Amino acid sequence: MSPSRPTASEPSTDRRAERTRAALRDALLARLGSQDLDGLTVAGLCRAAGVHRTTFYGHYDTTESFAVGVLADLVDEAASVTGLDDGSVGEIAESYYATLGGMLDLLDRRRGVYRALFRSSMGSAFREALRTVLRRHLALALAVLGGHGLGPPGQRDLVAAFLSGALASALEAFVEGPPKEIDGEVRAMFDLFPPWWPRLSTRDSPPER
Template sequence: MPFDGEADARGTTSGRVERNRHLSEKRHVSDSTWQTHGMDPRIARTRQSLQQALLALAREESLDAISVADIAARAGVHRSSFYQHYADKETLLADAIDATVDEAAERSLATGLASGAVAPDEQQILRTLEVFLEHASANASLFRRVLGPHGSALATARMRDRIDGIVREGIEHARESGAVPANDVPVDLEVAAVSGAAIAAVGQWLHMRPRPAPTQAAAWIWTLLSTSLIPVHP
């Protein structure tokens, strides 16, 4: 999703440079993640504690078996505090997924900025995918549920929105760098197709036994996505 004031600039290299600088500044804000930037630090800490509590509990038992009271107890807050921050467990789950994807993108961005990159390149996008898959693997049962037929519609939509943003960066970079031939396919349509394939691939990987390492899965998925970005001409 674009940040405020960036919608017009998102499709240009200069726009992405400004966006990276903007995100770099956010990394140095106390208690910051993209999701909690500008929020009261105490509220941010409580929400992060609730998110981490849900993820920890989901590694131990099914999501259906986890109650709001369980989450509050694990986070070290009163049950009433939960409802001061979240309407229900599904909204908390969606925020936890948001934070996972945002952290993956932020960590890869930090690597890119440290190397002097001003626009996302293949290695930075691949690193984003690797970090995201590391989180997904550590919380495999939860992500299988989210991506499954009976998963949370809100959490799935939020994750799809975040992945759309990462895919869009890759597509725009590939088009502007000349890495793929010019085509007249609308970017939004291409983003939907590619991110849909990425989510399906992640879901399949999470069900593999034994499950390949996140780095291997990221390389496979990136190969598939890179191939799908090259238009096929008759």
């Protein structure tokens, strides 16, 4: 009798789940480009993704909760900064400036979608998801700054929680406001960070994003 190999099926199952989520995510983003969140149905989303409704409900409760996760994930991806452990303070400032610009670019491109989500019945859930994403990235940023002798003297978790709430509110205000020139918005928002946050070495020449 051949020995069982449970580990062989697990990666296959994971890959299927990833493909299913990717198909649903692509369908969601495509449909949100032409219709409101309130008009999105599980049946329509699954039909567009080529996924059975039973599969959807095996992972998610509603299209709204799925949208919260997907749109928070997009911010998560845009907020990611890597390879800073060996960077100079100036390089760190430029990286975070560019990252903030990437987040605003994302929100600007999908302004109507994010605005609708903030105003929907899932607005509170999305704000919490957004704060969670930003808090994690800010905690990592504070650890990097600490390695350079920068940042607050202690209580990094508390500082990350405070800054994530402030940044999430600023991003919501950006989405709710009229479209503006992005570079000016990035600079204005970057200047709101605490005085100990690293600044750009040349204020008149912000890094390319």
